[in-house]
Amino acid sequence: MTLAVPLLVDEAPRTSLPTPHPHALVEPEAFAQDLQALKQELESSLGEADLAHARKIERWGRACSLLGYATAWLMPNPVSALLIAQGNTARWTMMAHHVTHRGYDKVPGVPAHYTGKRFATGWRRFIDWPDWIHPQAWRHEHNVLHHGHTGETADPDLVEMNTEWLRQSRLPLLLKYAVVAFFACTWKVTYYAPNTFLEWRRFERKRAGGPDEAGTPSLVTAFNPFSSEGRAFWWTCLLPYAGLRFVLLPALFAPLGAWAVLSVFANSVLAEVLTNIQSFVLIAPNHAGDDLYRFEGRARSGAEFSVRQVVGSVNYATGNDVVDFLHGWLNYQIEHHLWPSLPMTRYREAQPRVKALCEKHGVPYAQESVFRRVKRLVDIMVGRTSMRAWSPAPRG
Numbered sequence: 554m555t556l557a558v559p560l561l562v563d564e565a566p567r568t569s570l571p572t573p574h575p576h577a578l579v580e581p582e583a584f585a586q587d588l589q590a591l592k593q594e595l596e597s598s599l600g601e602a603d604l605a606h607a608r609k610i611e612r613w614g615r616a617c618s619l620l621g622y623a624t625a626w627l628m629p630n631p632v633s634a635l636l637i638a639q640g641n642t643a644r645w646t647m648m649a650h651h652v653t654h655r656g657y658d659k660v661p662g663v664p665a666h667y668t669g670k671r672f673a674t675g676w677r678r679f680i681d682w683p684d685w686i687h688p689q690a691w692r693h694e695h696n697v698l699h700h701g702h703t704g705e706t707a708d709p710d711l712v713e714m715n716t717e718w719l720r721q722s723r724l725p726l727l728l729k730y731a732v733v734a735f736f737a738c739t740w741k742v743t744y745y746a747p748n749t750f751l752e753w754r755r756f757e758r759k760r761a762g763g764p765d766e767a768g769t770p771s772l773v774t775a776f777n778p779f780s781s782e783g784r785a786f787w788w789t790c791l792l793p794y795a796g797l798r799f800v801l802l803p804a805l806f807a808p809l810g811a812w813a814v815l816s817v818f819a820n821s822v823l824a825e826v827l828t829n830i831q832s833f834v835l836i837a838p839n840h841a842g843d844d845l846y847r848f849e850g851r852a853r854s855g856a857e858f859s860v861r862q863v864v865g866s867v868n869y870a871t872g873n874d875v876v877d878f879l880h881g882w883l884n885y886q887i888e889h890h891l892w893p894s895l896p897m898t899r900y901r902e903a904q905p906r907v908k909a910l911c912e913k914h915g916v917p918y919a920q921e922s923v924f925r926r927v928k929r930l931v932d933i934m935v936g937r938t939s940m941r942a943w944s945p946a947p948r949g
Contacts, residue, residue, distance in 0.1 A: 584914040585856035591906055592892050595899045599660045603896040607648075607657060607667065610897065613878060614643025625820040626806045626813035637824035641684075642831050646881030647897065649673060649682040653692050654893045685746035685794050690753035698752060700893055704840055704865035704943075705848045709752055712841040713933050713940050720936035729935040737833040738826050746790050747775035754782060798825070832881070834927055839886045840865055842929035843938035844919055860916055861943070862890040863907075868920040871904050880923065887918065 618640030625633040651657070655669035665671045666681065673681035673688035682688055694709055702708040713720070719732055736743060751774070758764075777783035803817040846865050852858035869884035870876055877884060877897070885900035888907050895903070911918040932938040 580914065581854075581856040581860060584910065584916060585859045587910050587914070588859055588891060588907070591903065591910070592895075595892070595895060595903055596659060599896065599899075601660075601662065603660050603898055604657065604663060604667070606898045607651075607896065610643070610647055610874070610878060610882075614640050614647065616640075617643065621820070621824065622802070622817065625817045626809055628816050629819035629823065631823070633820045634823035634827055637820065638827035638831055641824065641828040642835070642881055643878070644682050645684060645686075646832065646835060646883055647878070649684075649688070649691070651882065651897055652681075653688065654696055656894055656896045658894070660896065679793075679797065683794060683797055685742045685790055686749055687746075687753070687790050690746075690749035690790075693756050694749035694752040696893070700890065702851075703862060703890060704846060704940075705850065708840075709748060710840070711847060712837060712930065713847060716934045719934060722936075726935060726937075730931070733931055733934050737837075738829050740833050740837075741829050742791070744772065747772045747786060750786050750790055751775055751782065754785065834923060835881045835883045838923065838926035838930040839867060839883060841933045841940070842867060842919070842926060843932065843940065844917075844929070845940060846943045847940040848943045859891060863887050863911060864917050864919075864943075866890050866919075867926055868904070868918075869923040869926065871901060871920075877901065884923070 617636045621633045621636030621638075621640060624630070625637065627633075649672070652667055652672040653669050657663045657667045658669055660667075666677060669692075671677070678688055699708055699710045704711065706714060708714075719729055722729065724732070751772070774780060774782050775786040778787055798821055799818060802821060803814045806813040806817050845867060846861070848861060848865070852861055866886045868887050869880050871884050882897050882900070883889075885904055888895075888900040888903045891907065892899075892903075908918050908920075910916075929938070933940065
């Protein structure tokens with residue numbers, strides 16, 4: 554995790570949800586109309602400044618990776634590992650996340666590799682976003698399924714549902730915390746990579762005319778090399794990234810001797826654990842907590858969908874490029890879920906105005922320190938608390 558975050562996030566304004574249910578909204582359609590007007594205003598001024606900002610953030614992430622590897626050969630050490638981890642996280646949470654959402658597609662003069670269609674495709678995967686997670690699998694599972702079904706039982710990333718086995722387990726609470734810690738240290742390879750891959754494969758089979766499967770195979774299936782799914786997962790996700798990160802990159806330091814190779818390997822492994830922890834802390838709490846809602850079924854109108862994106866998401870501390878970089882730009886989760894296809898800079902511009910619109914229309918708006926949100930997340934995962942249930946609004 555990034556060391557500077559604790560010095561910044563505690564300054565976040567803390568906004569708790571009011572007691573009234575969001576169905577108490579007087580004019581939900583007016584709320585949606587105000588949001589639409591704000592979106593149009595934000596999109597109308599897209600320009601070179603948005604691209605320049607993206608390039609700057611990309612340079613920051615690349616610089617972290619370069620500094621990390623430039624010192625990693627000296628000895629196993631946490632500083633190099635932290636820098637490599639920050640570089641990895643920056644590639645995922647900032648560049649891959651926003652570019653694959655087509656956040657820069659509408660910016661005049663955008664280069665092809667900054668567009669959602671071209672980013673991390675083909676051989677560019679290993680330049681734009683080398684990761685356990687396959688870019689195409691991410692596009693389908695995250696951009697389509699998660700954003701289209703946020704907080705619903707059909708959301709593949711609904712924490713409360715995915716950890717129901719742990720919540721209902723009779724394990725001692727201490728062991729439950731240990732299970733959460735294990736997944737926090739490994740979740741990119743033990744959860745996100747197989748989950749996105751299996752959802753993608755299921756979609757591709759259906760699109761090819763195959764049967765509409767009742768459910769996604771168990772994540773264990775992905776790691777079974779004796780099954781077709783397992784072999785595909787190993788060849789598509791596990792082996793390419795492991796070969797790059799833990800074999801090829803350390804081998805490049807062979808001219809400096811065996812100690813250099815061993816040190817780079819050790820720092821790469823430590824960096825992998827740290828980037829898992831960091832991304833878990835930043836991503837997993839986005840839609841989990843006893844003050845947020847989960848939903849049964851689809852929204853019945855565009856206005857209800859907009860309300861759901863707000864009351865099912867939470868923001869962290871916001872403010873400037875340093876704060877936002879350390880949070881992976883996931884601290885604007887409410888604004889991002891309202892408008893996934895905006896550039897990073899526009900979320901900071903929109904945030905206070907969205908919050909004001911929520912206050913105007915009586916829509917709960919949650920914002921807390923990322924560490925307070927991690928506490929709420931873990932309480933959900935181990936079964937100490939539960940999400941709020943969204944009951945259908947009365948008709949008529």
